[in-house]
Amino acid sequence: MATRAGGTGRYAQDEKRRDSDHVSFLKHRRFRWLWIALALSVTCILGYVMIDQQPRPNGGSWYGYTLGTIGFALIIWLSLLGVRKRRINPGAWSLKAWTSAHVYLGLSLIVIGTLHTGFQIGWNVHTLAYVLMLLVIVTGIYGVIVYATLPASLSANRKEMTRAQMLEALTAIGRQLETAAQPLDRAEADLVIAALSQDVFAGGALARLTGRYPGCATARALGGMGTRSEGEQRVVALLEKRAEQLSQIRGALRIRALLEVWLFIHIPLTIALIAALTAHVISVFFYW
Amino acid sequence: MAGRFKVAIVGSGPAGLSAAARAAALGMSHVLLEKTDHLSDTIFKYQKGKHVMATPSNLVLRSDIDFEAGKRETILGRWDEQIAGHKVNVKIHAEVAKVEGEKGAFSIHLRNGEVVEAEAIVLAIGTQGNPNKLRCPGADSPIIQYQLDDPGEYYDEHITVVGSGDAGIENALGLAADPAQRNVVTILNRSADFARAKGANVKLLEEAERDGRVIVRRETTPAEVRDSELLLDTRDGQEAIRCDRIIARTGSQPPRGFVEAMGIEFSSPEPGAFPKLSPVFETTKPGIHVIGALAGYPLIKHCMNQGYDVIEFLNGNHDLKPADEPILAEKFAQLPGNRSVEQWLEVFGKNVLILADLSTLQLRELMLDSTCHAYEPGEVIFRRNDPGSSMFAIAEGSVAVEVNPADPSITVPIEQGSIFGEVGLISGRRRGATIRAAEPVIALELSRTAALKLLATSPGAARVVNAISIERQLLQMFGSGLTKQDVAPLVESAEVMQARAGQVIVTEGADDKDVFIVRRGSMIVEKQIGERPVFLSYLPAGSYFGEMAVIDGSARTATVKAAIKSEVIRLPGEGFLALLEKNPALRTRALKDMAGRRATNEFIESRKDSFSGAVDLYSETAAFLVDNGIGEATDVLLIDEKLCIGCDNCEKACADSHDGLSRLDREAGRTYAHLHVPTSCRHCEHPHCMADCPPNAIKRGPDGEVFIDETCIGCGNCQRNCPYGVIRMDAKPPNKPSLLHWMLFGKGPGPGEASYSWRKKEAEKEGGQKAKQAIKCDMCSGIDGGPACVRACPTGAAIRVSPDKFLTFTKLTEDAE
Structure with a gap:
């Protein structure tokens, strides 16, 4: 029933995909980009040591310019990852390979950039670009570490629930709490109402990153609830369920925040880096 | 009673409406019987504003009433208007209970006791069937309804929902959703749990029960419907509850029983079968015609065309060409030889073995879902590993199968009238071999749907395909060097077995001696190591198993069970051994396969001792x-x-x-x-x-x-x-x-x-x-x-x-x- 044109050429491609081993972005193609980045760094170091730069190693020597050009090209290319990941078609490329290259080539910039400075550091726009580059790399290293270590705990915390289901479960407990709280006295009922009316996402960035919510109304309600009557015991049981559900949601929020927080530094710093880099390049050519 | 009508049309869906409109236009005396109070109930029940489509677009509409894609309301409105305009004699609230009499003098007994007399009957009742009625005294009470259109309509009522499927649960939840309606909603379940419903629905119901919004009564059935009261049979005896309205959602009865009771035969006992029909839609009971979805045509345009056609046939117009004529003509136009549609139909019908039992009507329909091909000698029809689940039938010429992927010159012929590609159809997997035309070939490619429909409706075709597929599977599996004669005794003694998911085919330690081929679905192989079963391997369709015990006479070394609903071919061990003895090459190959499997099993067993965790992980993940x-x-x-x-x-x-x-x-x-x-x-x-x-x-x-x-x-x-x-x-x-x-x-x-x-x-x-x-x-x-x-x-x-x-x-x- 070959009712549509084309496509048969994909069989080989698909079989290759189904046959291929399952590897992460770090191990992609047996560390291909790690080797390329290492080779690049080693070559640059050898060049730096062996080429006699007059009067001294400096960004302005011919070798310095070469290193600068390589570094500049790499930075521009690395920053294009943001476009790449949002534009999946056309082209038979994989984002995993791009990420792999981004990580290892990005790390090689430490070597290339440092050699390009010729170890001449000062209070100027050139050093600013260099420092910004290092900061971007440091935040990137944090990113690689959390990408490699946190996903398993994200999965374990999820317990097969989607984010929507977690919130639904919380709403369902809330509905039951509302009914169960009817027989309580005023003070206790107020505690339950406060717990129910508190925004799940309240607490701010710090709470989200640390997972500590000192203002949690559910915890407070649990603390202030008696356990004498049957009604109170039922409410306490439900509040405990609510606290448990909250802690799952907060756990998910925390891990997601840790996985994403560095991007809020990495990307603005990249933009600042490109600005500083432009100033650096223009000033160098202006004072040639 | 208004005397005897020339034709009574039962059902006012697209097919019935079109037939009635044609009869009215021809001035034929007719009556259109509809059991509800409105026309076209199936489309009427679509949700409000649903867009109804008009496919297939290449089929012309031949009817006195119009139809084009549009909103449900527009279409129903237009039909109501045009049926009134044609002065069609419609009788609503006319549910047919039974039909008596013969061609020329039928008595149609309605549920309300009325009798309608007609010379001929056109059944256009669709496949929706009738909802199951409550089986207790008072089941005719007006407080019972079988559908719930808008749960928001009811206020301050005690409502009981009978039925524990998704429909029942959704209705009960809908009625109880808004506390402002102040309904008291009870749902009855004959058993203790809601096994037939979706998990999500059951959860919602249980939550509503905890909140006191819905009363759930388990192990309870209705005993008697009284005025604003319902008597219940519970586990602890009878109990009466207040009840103003009953929503019965206990499934529906397919119309087959009703149709068969009129003396109409179906083409096979399979659930997917349709009534046997002549080219003019006449059933095996002379005078009764079946059209529309019940005849196997679920699309509105087909139904409307058939309504027109059947009345034309009844009116003596036997030269009428079916509306699909131009589509068939276009299909055949690309074939060489300049033959007419009728000639081509004859070529296919006569030459192809599996089409021998079909009526012209069925053949035409099959052609609509199929593609005709003409191939030059040497031309590739399909290649090994191409995806494809269609089946080919050779009307003229013959083809060659490349049985050895390494050497395309080794081929096996398939002759005129036979079929190929059936393994892809049955197993759902990729093509097993490349097939070329050996001489100029005219072939029919049946789409998967068309082929499955053919197998379900024509027992003769099913038998032929079955025999051929077993033979081919044997030849293909054991590679080149075997001939049809070699495997003939095995094919003779082979038996196809259905296996449901999880069914054990071979039990570890047993000493039965059969060899099995997975024909459809897949199997998993497990071995008991320590206390737990360990997953050894996965066998896709096309693989065989059970040969070890036959070859070396040992007990079964592992358990094989179906991973999903499957079909296996069982071959008696002696027959398999006899085949091996006659073919040393085959024996070598079987021993090699066996050694490979042993090695896998031993590898996993050896790991079990030293790396027990890894084996458990593997086994449990696979499961x-x-x-x-x-x-x-x-x-x-x-x-x-x-x-x-x-x-x-x-x-x-x-x-x-x-x-x-x-x-x-x-x-x-x-x-x-x-x-x-x-x-x-x-x-x-x-x-x-x-x-x-x-x-x-x-x-x-x-x-x-x-x-x-x-x-x-x-x-x-x-x-x-x-x-x-x-x-x-x-x-x-x-x-x-x-x-x-x-x-x-x-x-x-x-x-x-x-x-x-x-x-x-x-x-x-x-x-x-x-x-x-x-x-x-x-x-x-x-x-x-x-x-x-x-x-x-x-x-x-x-x-x-x-x-x-x-x-x-x-x-x-x-x-x-």
Whole structure:
């Protein structure tokens, strides 16, 4: 029933995909980009040591310019990852390979950039670009570490629930709490109402990153609830369920925040880096 | 009684309406019997505002009433108007209870006691059937209803819902949803649990019960319906409850029993069979004609054309060519020889063995779903490993099968009248061999749907296909060197066995001696090591098992059971041994296969001692994947949650590659040992979604993907039939502003699926949302680089695999870190 044109050429491609081993972005193609980045760094170091730069190693020597050009090209290319990941078609490329290259080539910039400075550091726009580059790399290293270590705990915390289901479960407990709280006295009922009316996402960035919510109304309600009557015991049981559900949601929020927080530094710093880099390049050519 | 009508038309759906309108136009005395109080009940019951489609577009409409795609209300309104305009004699509230008499003098007894006399009957009752009535005194009470259109209509009532399926639960929840309606809602369940309903519905019901919104009575049945009271049989005796309204949702009775009671024969006992019909739609009971969905034509246009045709035939117009004539003429036009439609039908009908039993009507219909081909000698018809589940029949000429992939010169012929490609049809897997035309060939390619329908309706065809497929499977499996004569005794003694999921075919330690071939579905091999069963391997369709015990006379070394609903061919051990003895080459090969399997088993057993954890992980992960439908998959998306950072780039890439709607839900689905099976199409070997698609819009594409084409009418059958919930019904959204516009100027919703509100707002600017259609994964067919979900994963967490390659020890225990 070959009712549509084309496509048969994909069989080989698909079989290759189904046959291929399952590897992460770090191990992609047996560390291909790690080797390329290492080779690049080693070559640059050898060049730096062996080429006699007059009067001294400096960004302005011919070798310095070469290193600068390589570094500049790499930075521009690395920053294009943001476009790449949002534009999946056309082209038979994989984002995993791009990420792999981004990580290892990005790390090689430490070597290339440092050699390009010729170890001449000062209070100027050139050093600013260099420092910004290092900061971007440091935040990137944090990113690689959390990408490699946190996903398993994200999965374990999820317990097969989607984010929507977690919130639904919380709403369902809330509905039951509302009914169960009817027989309580005023003070206790107020505690339950406060717990129910508190925004799940309240607490701010710090709470989200640390997972500590000192203002949690559910915890407070649990603390202030008696356990004498049957009604109170039922409410306490439900509040405990609510606290448990909250802690799952907060756990998910925390891990997601840790996985994403560095991007809020990495990307603005990249933009600042490109600005500083432009100033650096223009000033160098202006004072040639 | 108004004397005897020339024709009584039962059912006022598209087929019945069209027939009645034709009879009215011809001035033929007629009556249209409708059991409800409105015309066309099936379409009437569609949800409000549903867009009804008019496929197939190449079929001309031949009817006195109009039909074109549009809203349900428009279509029903137009029909009501035109039926009134034609002065059709409609009788509503006329439910037929039984039919007596013979051609020329039928008495149609209605449920209300009236009798209608007619010379001929046209049955156009569709396949919806009648809802099951309550089986207790008072079942005719007016407080019982079988449908609930709008739960918001009822206030201050005590309402009892009978039935524990999804329909019953949804109705009960709907009635109790708004406390302001002050309804007291009770739901009765004959058993203790709600096994027939979806898990999500049961959860909601249990929650409503806890909150006191719905009263759930388990192990309770209605005993008697009284005035505003319902007597119940409970586990602890009888009890009466107040009841103002009863909603009965206890399923419906297919119309087959009713039809057979009139003396009409069906083509086979299979549930999918249709009544036997002559070319003028006459059944085996002379004078009674069947048209429309009940005759096997679920599409509105077909039904309306048949309504017209059947009345023309009854009026003595025997020269009328069916409306599909031009479509057939076009199909045959590309064949050489300049023959007419009738001549071609005769060539196919006479020459092809499996079409011998078909009536002209059935043959014409089969042709509509099939493709005719003419091949030059040497031309390739299909290649080994091409995807394809269609079956070919040779009308003229013969073909050659390349049985040895390494040497294309070794071929086996298949002669005129026979079939090929049936293994692909039955197993749902890729083509096993390349087939070329040996001389000029005229062949008919039956689509999977057409072929399955043929097998279900023609027992003769089913027998032939079965015998041929067993023989071919044997020849193909054991490679070259065997002839038909070699395997003839085995084919003779072979037996096809159905196996439900989980059914054990071979038990470890038993000493039975049969060899099995997996014909359809797949098997898993397990061995008891210590206290637990350990997963050894996965056997896809086309593999054989059980040979070890036969060859070396030992007891069964492992248990083999069906991973999913399967079919196996059982071959007696002695016959298999005799075949081996006659063919030393085959014996060598069997021994080699056996040694390979032994090695795998021993490897896993040896690991069990030293690396028990890894074996447990492998075994349990494999079992988990099989439980989640991987056993019937051909290409499935899995997510390694040790790598997944939850960025949802897979979903975004999916939406951006396909009209702005994602076909996968990453988070939903089951997870075991950090291996997650998201809600996404598995491209099953035998797709459940294909089972009941009125326009046959679901097909397998050139890369093996199961896709839905643009002829989808949006009925939602596939969505209901998919056990994995991967099909969604949605309208194609308007185009988004480009990525650059979004990045630079913040225009549009950005990458990924736009929110529902954005889609709705933009669609309204363009003049309203498009009709909802079924959408599902097409494996990014036609997109260079393959599936976008995998390509868009930044960490390598998303992989797409096939079970035969992935359910192995190395793959399941490899660490991707």
